[in-house]
Amino acid sequence: MNFNFWGQLEKPFFVLAPMADVxxxxxxxxxxxxxxxxVFxxxxxxxxxxxxxxGRPKLLPHFKFGENERPIVAQIFGSVPRYFYECxxxxxxLGFDGIDINMGCPDRKVLKxxxxxxxxxxxxxxxxxxxxxxxxxxxxxxxxxxxxxxxKIxxxxxAKLLGSKINALTIHLRTMREMSKVPAHWELAGELSKLAHESGTIIIGNGDISDYQDGVLKAKNYGLDGIMVGRAIFNNPWFFSARGGPASGGDNRNERLTLLKHHISNFINLWGNPPEAGSASLRNYDTMKKFFKVYITGWPGAKExxxxxxxxKTSEQALAQLDNIM
Structure with missing residues (x-):
């Protein structure tokens, strides 16, 4: 029997949301x-x-992780029960600490x-x-x-999910139709927290968390065990460093550029150095480009x-360009 880490976490705990290509x-x-x-x-x-x-050889690299990432949960999606047993x-x-089933993605390809x-x-x-x-x-x-x-809500x-006696439930406080176009319905979090705790389930809130202290406050106000953070990490990769006080890091231009170089190097190590967009590589270099604004922002000339x-067009070109910028 494996160890159930969820109940051992100090509350409120924080989770980095699963995000495709991120x-x-x-x-x-x-x-x-x-x-x-x-939790990762x-x-x-x-x-x-x-x-x-x-498909398996192409997908297994998505399940690579380091020991320093524990506890780490593998997330899977689909609709065929027998596949979930095998997965x-x-x-x-593979040595993961938990399994999460995605029952929240609103992407059309997934919905089909x-x-x-x-x-x-x-x-x-x-x-x-x-x-x-x-x-x-x-x-x-x-x-x-x-x-x-x-x-609709x-x-x-x-309640039906809680009836399946899962160990933890994360609720993105919007509907499928709402996507991320309206504010998250935090006014419902207290009621949902009560439902979860009555069933003995850990509950995690997700949606519109602006910073670490905002998450702490929402968890306290609504009786949540944890908070999941998604898009806010794009605004501040140092989001979780605020645990002991104000967020640290990220103010220094060279610190951000050095971190981006490290990210690109990690990308090469995991995915190789894919050539141009449209190649048949496991992960195209263009997926790295969404991160540029995460790191290169907040100083004159950042946009340029x-x-x-x-x-x-390649990771190596990006590393060389970063050397020029620095």
Whole structure:
């Protein structure tokens, strides 16, 4: 039986949200340097793909992690229960600390598979997915990340998930239809927290967390066990360093540029040095470009420097350009 870490975390704890093409090992290692959260998640990975002889070799690099990232949870998505059983066994064998099922993604490609937040329309299937994941997990804690509902807020959906006796539930406090276009419904967090605790489930709030202290305050006000942080990390990679006081780091231009160089080097180590956009590499270099604004901001000439980097076509070109900028 594996150790269930969720109940041992000091509250309120903080989690870095799983984000596609963002929270791979390269970025998580950077966050370990700038200020580590209490829990890391991988990017979400297709359960069907992992069960495919052709897909598994391409997807396994998404599950690479370092020991300094523990506790770390592997997130998977899909809608075929038997795949979740097989994936849970694989994730346990890979040495993860937990398994999370994505039942909140609103992306059309995911919804077409009946996965992500589409599962709120088939709660019986969602329950079967959870049951099969637990069956294959070999004692690993199983959690779910979801939204408030599909077209409208549906508290009964949350209650049904809690009825499956998962170890932890993260709720993005918006519906599928709302995406991120409206403020998160924090006014519902207290009610949902009560529901979760009545079922013995750890509950984590997600949506519009501006900074570390905002997260602490929301957890306290609404009785949440933890807070998951997503987009705010783009504004401040030092987000979690504020645990002991004001956020540290990030004010120095060269510090930010050096960190970006390290990020690109990590990218090369994990994914190789893919050539131009459109190549058949595991991960295209263009996915790195979304990070340039994270690091290069806040000083005169930052925009011009970003524009120069955006014109690069390989990781090596970007590293050379950064040397010129520095």
């Amino acid at each position: 929270t791979d090992m390269t970025f998580r290692q950077i966050i370990c340097e700038t200020g580590k959260p209490d 998640y991988t990017e979400f990975v297709s359960a069907a793909g992992l069960c495919s002889e052709k 849970a066994k694989l994730i346990a064998d 598979q009946g996965a992500g937040i589409a599962l709120c329309k088939t709660p019986e299937l969602a329950a079967e997915v959870i049951a099969e994941t637990k069956r294959g997990a070999n004692g690993l804690p199983v959690s779910v990340k979801t939204r408030l509902g599909g077209d 549906d508290v009964s959906w949350i 420097s970003r524009d120069e980097l955006m014109r690069t």
